[in-house]
Amino acid sequence: MDKTALIAETGRCVACGLCLPHCPTYRKTQSEADSPRGRILMTQAVAQGVLPANERYAEHMDLCLTCRACESVCPNQVNYGKVADEARAMIRGTQPMPRMLRLATWLFERPRLMRFGGGLLRLAHKFGLKHGPQVSQQYRWQDSYPAESAQGEVALFLGCVTNAIDAETLASAIYVLNRLGYTVHVPSSQGCCGGLHRQAGDRTGAEALEANNQAAFSRYGDLPILSVASGCGARLAEYLPKRAQDINVFLSQAQGWDRAKVQPLPAKVVVQEPCTLRNALDAKGSQQVVLKRIPSLEVVALPGNAQCCGGAGSYVLTQPEMANRLRDDKIIAYQTIESDYLVTANIGCAMHLASGFNRAGEAVQIMHPVVLLARQMGFTGEI
Incomplete structure (x- = not known):
């Protein structure tokens, strides 16, 4: 997306404010600059050369989780995810990448x-x-x-x-x-x-x-x-x-469930829904559908699933304070439910939540839905 396209995309935001209550960082800070429409307006101004891509602008963009919850309620369907990606690319044009991010990107290439x-x-x-x-x-x-x-x-x-x-x-x-x-x-x-x-x-x-x-x-x-x-x-x-x-x-x-043998599991599982599954992939509830293939399993959603857990890729490295504040909300929500498992479809969420429960001294079994399903279909570790 070039600057002309970026200006056009940000111009589609009508600043209605419907996104505000769905933005995790705005809910925590109550700052307009940390809301989707605030970041969109700032990005438009930077793309137009009205504002510089300076450290203050970078602070507000870096605090964004890119959870894209705002996209799900936007009446004009602004592609906020691409706006955020381009905003960060503009920032890299004037400011070096933080050392922790440089190390992470180097490692992920290997x-x-x-x-x-x-x-x-x-x-x-x-x-x-x-x-x-x-x-x-x-x-x-x-x-x-x-x-x-x-x-x-x-x-x-x-x-x-x-x-x-x-x-x-x-x-x-x-x-x-x-x-x-x-x-x-x-x-x-x-x-x-x-x-x-x-x-x-x-x-x-x-x-x-x-x-x-x-x-x-x-x-x-x-x-x-x-x-x-x-x-x-x-x-x-x-x-x-x-x-x-x-x-x-x-x-x-998928087809083929008639040939599959799934053993019952008399247990209770809580489902944490990653933002990327819910918002970016528009696949809300898909984990529950898969888990309900397991007979006798009680499946419930984690309260507050619409809010990001704070994992969000590199966010835990660059914004640990906000990441932990958001994770605390998830831990508190989980503590209100007695269950045997917590499942999530994203490794970043799983690792971030596991770290939080470990700090809280709680032993919680966290796994991907497909792992629980495979075990009930006879998987013992060999393929």
Whole structure:
């Protein structure tokens, strides 16, 4: 989006204010500059050269989670997500990227190094490390996982953090898809979705990663590209819109359930809905549909699901205070419900929430919906 297009997009905002009560940062600060319409007006002025892309402007844009809750209520359907991406790209033109973000983007471009780090962290936990994210076992991915009597084929996006920290979710997805009759392809040349780079304002880096994934998945024609992390899925949908799907959406519409054997689970599960699933992918309720495939399982939504948990990609690195304030709301909401599991479809949300519960001294089982489903279908870790 060039500046002319950006000015045109920001000009579509009529400053009606319907977005204000849905914006997490505005609700916390009550500052117009930290609201969607305030940020849109500032971005328009910067694009027009009326205001400079200075530190003060950057502070208000950096405080934005890009949760896109504002988009869901905007009467003019302003694409706030793209406005925010372009605003941060303009900021990078005048200000260097913060050191923490530079390190994160550098690391995300090196999936093998991330997997190595994940392996070291898993080993450290075995020797007594109590802090840091829990790491599942890692897998050597095959190019293809054929299903018996296959009725269809899909491609699987691995992601960066998920592949390094939570490969169990990826393996669970393959297991469930195979049992439903879908052959799963895993291109080895895929890489980071580019989401963190876009959020950091690194347009060049993001475009390079996007091009790499477009090439990696092109060999599979028009097959659906499934993502188990809604944050990655939201970014993939920006440049592979006809193919990218969240695993929950796909499974909620998939065939083959008549052949699947799902064991009952007399338990209660609370569903946290990531902003990227709810707002960016417009897939509200898809996790619940998948979980209801498990007999005897009671499924309830976490109160306040419309508000971001504060995970939001690199937000936990750049805005830890606000990220923790928003997470505290989620923890308080969860504490009002007695349950056995907390599920969420985004690795960033899961890690952020797990850190909060750990600090609060609470042992909460947090997992992806597909992991719980796979276990009830007989998954024991082998694919």
